[in-house]
Amino acid sequence: MEDRSVVHSTFVIERSYPATPERVFAALADPAQKRRWFAQGEGRDVEAFDMAFEVGGTEHARFRYKESTPLKGAILTHVASFQDIVPNQRVVIASTMAMGDKRFSASLSTFELVATEKGTDLIFTHQGAFFEGADGPQMREAGWRKLLEKLAQELAQ
Numbered sequence: 001m002e003d004r005s006v007v008h009s010t011f012v013i014e015r016s017y018p019a020t021p022e023r024v025f026a027a028l029a030d031p032a033q034k035r036r037w038f039a040q041g042e043g044r045d046v047e048a049f050d051m052a053f054e055v056g057g058t059e060h061a062r063f064r065y066k067e068s069t070p071l072k073g074a075i076l077t078h079v080a081s082f083q084d085i086v087p088n089q090r091v092v093i094a095s096t097m098a099m100g101d102k103r104f105s106a107s108l109s110t111f112e113l114v115a116t117e118k119g120t121d122l123i124f125t126h127q128g129a130f131f132e133g134a135d136g137p138q139m140r141e142a143g144w145r146k147l148l149e150k151l152a153q154e155l156a157q
Contacts, residue, residue: 004131004132005131005132006129006130006131007129007130007134007136007137008127008128008129008130009126009127009128009130009137009140010125010126010127010128011125011126011137011140011141011144012123012124012125012126013123013124013126013141013144013145013148014121014122014123014124015121015122015124015148015151015152016116016118016119016120016121016122017119017120017121017122017151017152017155018118018119018155019119019120019155020115020119020120021088021089021113021114021115021120022088023120023155024113024120024122024151024155025087025088025089025091025113027151027154027155028053028091028111029053029085029091030053031049031050031051031053033154034051034059035049036150036154037147037150037151037153037154038061038147038150038151039061039063041063043065043066043068043069044063044064044065044066044069044076045063045064045066046061046062046063047062047063047064047075048060048061048062049061049062052082053082053085054082054085055082055083055084055085056081056082057081057082058079058080058081058082059078059079059080059081059082059093059095060077060078060079060080061077061078062075062076062077062078063075063076063077063078064076071099074099074100075099075100076097076098076099077097077098077099078095078096078097079095079096079098080093080094080095080096081093081094081095083108088113089112089113090110090111090112090113091110091111092108092109092110092111093107093108093109093110093111094106094107094108095107095108095109099133102133103131104130104131104132104133104134104135105128105129105130105131105134105135105140106128106129106131107126107127107128107129107140108126108127108128109124109125109126109127110123110124110125111123111124112124112125122148122151124144124148126140126141126144128140
């Protein structure tokens with residue numbers, strides 16, 4: 001029998017953006033904007049990205065790693081559903097990730113938007129369960145830090 005394990009982790013990342021909550025919310029809600037900051041990346045090709053931004057709606061992304069990466073040719077799949085949406089204030093997403101046909105994590109991600117004098121404070125909370133072969137909490141947090149930096153670049157356009 002195969003050994004089964006799970007590692008649980010929660011981390012919080014806080015970022016301040018010089019953009020209104022409406023602008024930050026739009027970058028979470030608009031499929032074209034979200035594809036740019038969330039799905040596109042140098043080391044992978046986006047094979048699919050679609051989202052229905054509504055409570056109960058889904059988000060699906062499939063990536064193939066490029067030849068120049070350690071995971072060359074591997075397919076990564078992200079499947080999510082929107083659990084809660086409060087315009088310009090909050091988005092909660094439940095998701096899973098798989099490499100090929102092997103699911104390796106399940107997550108609950110919460111984006112909270114707080115208006116400030118200088119723009120918006122974003123409080124991102126990630127609660128994850130990482131299964132055998134997973135990237136693990138440290139790599140996931142590093143990945144989200146990069147994604148939230150890409151969100152900053154999207155907001156600056």
